[in-house]
Amino acid sequence: MKQPEFLRPGDIIATIAPSFGVTTEPYLTRYEASIKNLKRRGYRILEGACVRKAEGVVASASPEERAKEFMDAYRSEAKAIISVGGGALMDEILPYIDFKEIKNLPPKWFVGFSDNTNLTFTLTTLCGVMTIYGSNAPAFFEKPLRLNQLDTIEMLEGKKSFAGYPKWNKPNFRKKRPLVPKPIKPLNRFLYRTPKIITPIGYKKPMEGTLLGGCLDILILLCGTKYDAMGPFLLDHPEGIVWYLESCDLGPLQIRRALFQLKEAGYFKTAKGFLIGRPLCWERDEMGVNRFNAVADMLSDLNVPLLFDVDLGHYSPSMPMKNGAKAVVSFKEGNLFIDYKD
Numbered sequence: 001m002k003q004p005e006f007l008r009p010g011d012i013i014a015t016i017a018p019s020f021g022v023t024t025e026p027y028l029t030r031y032e033a034s035i036k037n038l039k040r041r042g043y044r045i046l047e048g049a050c051v052r053k054a055e056g057v058v059a060s061a062s063p064e065e066r067a068k069e070f071m072d073a074y075r076s077e078a079k080a081i082i083s084v085g086g087g088a089l090m091d092e093i094l095p096y097i098d099f100k101e102i103k104n105l106p107p108k109w110f111v112g113f114s115d116n117t118n119l120t121f122t123l124t125t126l127c128g129v130m131t132i133y134g135s136n137a138p139a140f141f142e143k144p145l146r147l148n149q150l151d152t153i154e155m156l157e158g159k160k161s162f163a164g165y166p167k168w169n170k171p172n173f174r175k176k177r178p179l180v181p182k183p184i185k186p187l188n189r190f191l192y193r194t195p196k197i198i199t200p201i202g203y204k205k206p207m208e209g210t211l212l213g214g215c216l217d218i219l220i221l222l223c224g225t226k227y228d229a230m231g232p233f234l235l236d237h238p239e240g241i242v243w244y245l246e247s248c249d250l251g252p253l254q255i256r257r258a259l260f261q262l263k264e265a266g267y268f269k270t271a272k273g274f275l276i277g278r279p280l281c282w283e284r285d286e287m288g289v290n291r292f293n294a295v296a297d298m299l300s301d302l303n304v305p306l307l308f309d310v311d312l313g314h315y316s317p318s319m320p321m322k323n324g325a326k327a328v329v330s331f332k333e334g335n336l337f338i339d340y341k342d
């Protein structure tokens with residue numbers, strides 16, 4: 001597994017739009033503020049050609065243009081590439097990504113969240129390059145940086161030990177009191193008010209293995225395609241996998257079906273444990289199936305620990321995760337701790 005060089009002041013960070021671009025509020029204003037923060041930290045910015053576009057089908061540009069933007073960034077002098085947004089149709093760029101060339105190029109960090117699983121997962125499993133499932137570029141707007149924003153940057157800079165956060169945003173909180181009025185105050189700090197409660201099942205001691213995962217919506221999309229290299233990846237990592245999973249559009253029944261699909265495809269045969277994030281369907285119950293039993297019923301026969309409602313997912317803050325890195329994952333005093341060995 002190849003680990004890219006950690007960032008140092010003066011290095012170049014490329015921003016790209018392989019899914020959505022930044023063309024609406026509050027994301028545009030947050031992006032501008034984030035760029036200023038990254039520059040204050042000492043980094044130079046190389047902005048991709050699609051970042052400020054909304055010309056594609058539910059995307060910044062055509063799949064070919066978005067793929068070219070990514071390849072141009074990977075061939076550039078940038079040390080890291082950060083996506084500016086998630087979305088829905090990033091998978092359509094995959095046929096135009098030259099994964100063979102990437103294997104032969106010096107490794108770079110790619111950072112992205114949600115739909116960006118299309119690259120964070122494939123770059124690790126197909127090309128053997130560590131990636132970071134973490135904050136998209138507009139997320140670095142707060143001053144000073146804190147929580148997941150700061151952790152993502154410090155992970156890029158070489159920090160190896162991370163802990164979860166005390167509070168988060170409860171589902172439907174935006175409907176009662178929008179956290180960031182649009183577009184009047186796009187730079188408001190997030191307010192986290194719901195205490196974090198992690199529920200363990202079968203946890204007895206720290207989990208150790210290679211960390212891997214992403215957005216479940218995208219993993220089932222990749223499963224069984226030519227971009228699915230899990231068989232060889234598992235053979236190359238006999239130490240086993242500590243999986244982290246979260247979901248966006250999937251309801252409880254869909255989560256159950258998705259886990260069945262991945263399990264039957266052999267993804268979990270070397271699993272050492274699972275970190276289950278907070279899904280957007282957090283409070284939903286579908287005919288008696290909820291976020292807990294959808295997962296527990298499907299994975300209990302693996303006899304590995306499960307940690308539910310960890311700081312991961314589409315309810316902020318969400319911890320950055322380093323794909324492909326060996327790590328020790330601990331649960332103590334009600335919190336999650338990850339210590340990377342790579």
